[in-house]
Amino acid sequence: MHILVSGLSHKTAPVEVREALTFPEHTLGEALTSLTSYPHTNEAVILSTCNRTEVYTVASDIEGGQGDIAKFLNSCHEAKGCDITDYLYQHDSLGAINHLFRVVSSLDSMIVGEAQILGQTKEAYSHAFEVQTTNLIFNRLFRQAFAVGKRVRTETDIGENAVSISYAAVQLAKKVFSDLSGKSVMLVGAGKMSELTAKHLQSNGVENVLITNRNYDKAVEMAKTFNGKAVRFDDFTDEMAAADIVISSTGAPHTVIRKDAMKKVMSKRRGRPIFLIDIAVPRDIEADVNNVENVYLYDIDDLQSVVDSNIEERTREAKEAETIIKQELQEFLSWVSSLEVIPTIADLRRVAEQIRRAELERVGTKLGELSAEELNAVNTVTSGIINKLLHEPMIRLKQSAGHKEGYLYVDSLRHLFALDEDEEAPPKQKAPEQVKNMSPIKNEYGTGR
Amino acid sequence: MEEKLVIIFFWLALMAYASAFIFYVYLFIQKRQLTSYLATGLVLLGFAFHTASFVAGWRSVGHIPVEGAFETYFMIAWSMALIYISLEWLTGLKVIGAWVLPFIITLMGISWFRYESAERLSPVVQNSWVIMHVSVIFLSYAGFTMAAATSVLYLIQQRQLKQRRVTLFFRRLPSLEVLDNLSSTAVSLSLPFMTMVIVTGILRSLKQFPAWYLDPIVISTTLTWIVYSVYLALRYLGSWQGRRVAYVALVGFASLFAVEVMRSFTFFHRFG
Numbered sequence: 195m196h197i198l199v200s201g202l203s204h205k206t207a208p209v210e211v212r213e214a215l216t217f218p219e220h221t222l223g224e225a226l227t228s229l230t231s232y233p234h235t236n237e238a239v240i241l242s243t244c245n246r247t248e249v250y251t252v253a254s255d256i257e258g259g260q261g262d263i264a265k266f267l268n269s270c271h272e273a274k275g276c277d278i279t280d281y282l283y284q285h286d287s288l289g290a291i292n293h294l295f296r297v298v299s300s301l302d303s304m305i306v307g308e309a310q311i312l313g314q315t316k317e318a319y320s321h322a323f324e325v326q327t328t329n330l331i332f333n334r335l336f337r338q339a340f341a342v343g344k345r346v347r348t349e350t351d352i353g354e355n356a357v358s359i360s361y362a363a364v365q366l367a368k369k370v371f372s373d374l375s376g377k378s379v380m381l382v383g384a385g386k387m388s389e390l391t392a393k394h395l396q397s398n399g400v401e402n403v404l405i406t407n408r409n410y411d412k413a414v415e416m417a418k419t420f421n422g423k424a425v426r427f428d429d430f431t432d433e434m435a436a437a438d439i440v441i442s443s444t445g446a447p448h449t450v451i452r453k454d455a456m457k458k459v460m461s462k463r464r465g466r467p468i469f470l471i472d473i474a475v476p477r478d479i480e481a482d483v484n485n486v487e488n489v490y491l492y493d494i495d496d497l498q499s500v501v502d503s504n505i506e507e508r509t510r511e512a513k514e515a516e517t518i519i520k521q522e523l524q525e526f527l528s529w530v531s532s533l534e535v536i537p538t539i540a541d542l543r544r545v546a547e548q549i550r551r552a553e554l555e556r557v558g559t560k561l562g563e564l565s566a567e568e569l570n571a572v573n574t575v576t577s578g579i580i581n582k583l584l585h586e587p588m589i590r591l592k593q594s595a596g597h598k599e600g601y602l603y604v605d606s607l608r609h610l611f612a613l614d615e616d617e618e619a620p621p622k623q624k625a626p627e628q629v630k631n632m633s634p635i636k637n638e639y640g641t642g643r
Numbered sequence: 644m645e646e647k648l649v650i651i652f653f654w655l656a657l658m659a660y661a662s663a664f665i666f667y668v669y670l671f672i673q674k675r676q677l678t679s680y681l682a683t684g685l686v687l688l689g690f691a692f693h694t695a696s697f698v699a700g701w702r703s704v705g706h707i708p709v710e711g712a713f714e715t716y717f718m719i720a721w722s723m724a725l726i727y728i729s730l731e732w733l734t735g736l737k738v739i740g741a742w743v744l745p746f747i748i749t750l751m752g753i754s755w756f757r758y759e760s761a762e763r764l765s766p767v768v769q770n771s772w773v774i775m776h777v778s779v780i781f782l783s784y785a786g787f788t789m790a791a792a793t794s795v796l797y798l799i800q801q802r803q804l805k806q807r808r809v810t811l812f813f814r815r816l817p818s819l820e821v822l823d824n825l826s827s828t829a830v831s832l833s834l835p836f837m838t839m840v841i842v843t844g845i846l847r848s849l850k851q852f853p854a855w856y857l858d859p860i861v862i863s864t865t866l867t868w869i870v871y872s873v874y875l876a877l878r879y880l881g882s883w884q885g886r887r888v889a890y891v892a893l894v895g896f897a898s899l900f901a902v903e904v905m906r907s908f909t910f911f912h913r914f915g
Contacts, residue, residue: 348676349675349676350674350675351674355814366804368818369800369804369813369818369819370804370818370819370820371818371819371820372817372818372820372821372824373820461882464882464884465882465883465884465885466884467819467820467884467885484805487885487886487887488884488885488886490804490805492807496807499807499809500807500809503809504809507814514673514675
C-alpha cells in the first residue's frame, strides 16, 4: 500500500499549462471513478484549484500507481494538445503525505497562509467520498490533513497579518480603534483601491460611509453603492470631524488636506484619534499632518512596508507550521505501519498464545498434578490447534499483501481480533458525513486573511 | 507553624509568578497555544499560593494581617494579581501579563526585605480604623500601578503608529483605544479608594494626632489624589486623549513613589 501524489502548481507550471489541466466540478466524479478503475489504484482524490491540480492515490505499488496516474492525466488532457509531463511533480509515501499536509496548511500556496485552500481540499475530498473513491487510507489521511490545517491556523500566526494594501489599512485601523463597529469612514476622491479598502472596512463593522468628490454627482452615485452619504467637496473638511478613518485618493496635483485644516478638525473631534490613509500619488495629505496630536497618517509606501513586514512574519510562522506537520506526520505513519502484514501476523500469534496460556492456567487446577510428559502433551495439542487454525488466514494474508486492496484484509483482521485494543488503540473514525457541510469557496489564492 | 507556612507559600507564589513571567514574555515574542496555557496556569497557581500565604498569616495573628510593611507590599501585590487575573478573564488579553508581573514580583521582593513577624506590631496600629485605612490603600495602589503599566503600553503603541513602524510591539499590543480605556478605567476605579484612604486616615488621627495635616505622607498623598483627579477631569471633561493623559497617569504614579519616599520622614505613619 503506497500513497502517491502527482500534479502541477503555480510553482512548476505557467498558467497556460494549469488551465489545460483542470477538473471542473461536474467532471470530477467521472474522472475519479475512471482513475480507480486502473489496475494499481485503489483510492483517489483530485484537488483542482486555479493554482494547482493534484491527483492523490493509494496504489498497490509505487511504479504501477505512478504509471496509472500518468496514463490517467494523459487521457484527460490529450484533447487539449499540450505536453504536461515536464511540469509534473511526483511524491510517494512519506513525501506525498508531507506534501498534502503542507498544501492544506497553505505552506505551498502562492500567498503563504491564505485561508481558502483548506476549504478547497475539504471539497475535493468530499467529492471523492461521494463517488466512493476513498476508503480506509484516504478517509483517515484527509481527515487528519484537515486537522493539521486547522492546527496550523489556530496555533500559529500564519494567517494573522494582512498581506495586501487594502487589508493592511484595516489592520492598522484596528490598532487605533478597538472595534470598528460604529465607526465612520470618509472617502475623498474615487479609486479602485480606496473603494476596496472601504468595503473591507465595512465588512469589519464600519457603519457610516461619507463620500466626497470634486464631481458631486459622482459622489452621490458612489454613495448609493456604499449606502452612504455624499458630501460636497468645497467644505468636506468641515464634515471630516465626523469621520474616524479617512481614505484619500484624488487625482489632484497638490495636497487637499493641510495641517491647519486638520488642527481644526481635531479640535472639533475633541481630540478623538483619527486615522488617515493617503493612497494618492502625488499625495493628497500634507506629510506634516502626522504631527498633529492623535492623527495617524499613512501613505501608500507606509502601507506597502506594513505588507512587506507581514509577509516576512508569515514566513517565520511557516517554520512553526512545519514542526506541527512533522508531529502529525509521525502520528499518521504509526497508524499506517499497523496496517503492515508482518506485524499483524506477529500480533495475531501473540494474542492466540496469550489465550492459550490463560486457558491452560484456568484449567490447570482441575487437571491436578501433571507429570512433565503429560504437560508436554497438553502444550503440543493446544499449540497445534492454534497453529492449524491460524495457518490458512496467515497464508492468505501474505498473498493479499501484493494485492491492491490487501491492507483492507489487514484492517479487518485487526478489527475482528481486536488486535489494537490491548495496546493504544487508534482513535475511532468519525462519521464521514461530517466533511460534507463546507462552505463553497472557489478561489484558492484570493486576498485571504 | 503558621508563620512557617506564610513563608513557604510566599516563596512558592513568588516562584510561580516568576515562571509565569517567563512564559508571558515568551508568549509576547511568539504566540503559541501551549505557552499561553502555561502562562495563565502559573499565574493562577501563584495567586493560589499567594492567597494561601495570606490565610496562614491571618491564622497566625488571629486578625487580618495588614499592618506591617511586609503585609502592606504583600497585599498590594496580591490585589494586583487579583486585578490582572480578572482583567485577563474579562478581556482575554494576555499580552499585558508580561508587563504587569514584573510589578507584582518587585512588590513581593520589597515586601520580603521588610519581613517581620506580625506579633511584633505596636498596639497603636492594631485598630479597626487602621485596618480599613490600609485595606483601601492596597486596592488604590494596585489600581494606579495597573493604570501606569497600561499607560506605558499606550505610549509605546502610540509611538509605533506615529513612526509607522511594524515591530513586535506593534503586532502584539492591543489597540490605542483599548489601552486608553484600560488605564482610564483603572484610574476611575482607584480614585474612590484613594479618597477613602484619606478620609479614614483623617478620621483616625483627629484625636490622636491633632497636627495630622503636617505629616509629609498626608501632604504627598493629597497631591497624588489631586493629580489623578486632574487626570479624570482632562480625560472625561476636557479634550485630552491618549498620549497627554497617559503622561498625567505616569506623573500620578511618580507621586505615589514620592509618598513611599516620604515614609522615612513621617512622624506617625511608620509601620509597626
